Amino acid sequence: MKNKLRELRAGREWSQSDLAEKLGVSRQTVNAIETEKYDPSLPLAFKVARVFKLKIEDVFESNGN
Amino acid sequence: MLYIACEMNKTTIESVQPGRNYSFRADMKLNAWAFAAVAMAFASRIVIRHHPDWGMWLRAAVALSPMLPGFLYVRTIARWIRGMDELQQRIQLGACLFATTGTIFVVLAYNLLVAQGIYLARLPHGLDWEDTFASVIFLYILGSAIINRRYR
Numbered sequence: 425m426k427n428k429l430r431e432l433r434a435g436r437e438w439s440q441s442d443l444a445e446k447l448g449v450s451r452q453t454v455n456a457i458e459t460e461k462y463d464p465s466l467p468l469a470f471k472v473a474r475v476f477k478l479k480i481e482d483v484f485e486s487n488g489n
Numbered sequence: 490m491l492y493i494a495c496e497m498n499k500t501t502i503e504s505v506q507p508g509r510n511y512s513f514r515a516d517m518k519l520n521a522w523a524f525a526a527v528a529m530a531f532a533s534r535i536v537i538r539h540h541p542d543w544g545m546w547l548r549a550a551v552a553l554s555p556m557l558p559g560f561l562y563v564r565t566i567a568r569w570i571r572g573m574d575e576l577q578q579r580i581q582l583g584a585c586l587f588a589t590t591g592t593i594f595v596v597l598a599y600n601l602l603v604a605q606g607i608y609l610a611r612l613p614h615g616l617d618w619e620d621t622f623a624s625v626i627f628l629y630i631l632g633s634a635i636i637n638r639r640y641r
Contacts, residue, residue, distance in 0.1 A: 448574070449574035452577075
């Protein structure tokens, strides 16, 4: 699954630790999602979208599309 | 073995909660039942050795007494893992699976050798619980390192 997490985070000048704190996860998890080594669960994906005040499809995109 | 258990916790705390410093007290709280199980295992062995006249049921109860703190330790670990974030849960569960299946293979391999009359010089009486536990701990650390590397 592709995502725009790094661009969105950089746009808000947040560090990975800042985002991790907002999401209630570890920095390693944020890094793994950004580098697309790990696909978050649906609840976490919704939480990410909520933090950025976007729709989930604006943050995540299926590889098949 | 106790040192390894503490190191396991230290590494995980630092990766799960980067801002949080390692706490010996938290470590002791997490691993307290493991320490109790080890202490009870040694104590029960000594007690049984000094009371061969005791009945079968009493000796069985004393011999199995370390199982209770062992079970409570497993419960503590399960709660600890449930408190982690989803990636850490995946890493920990992967490491646990690696450790348990790896240990099954180690025990199986050893028993296959014994069945063929090949005895390892260091373990003439077979694998006892200390060897099995050491295998689980070693393979857990190895599994954690391998799976953690995948997500770095």
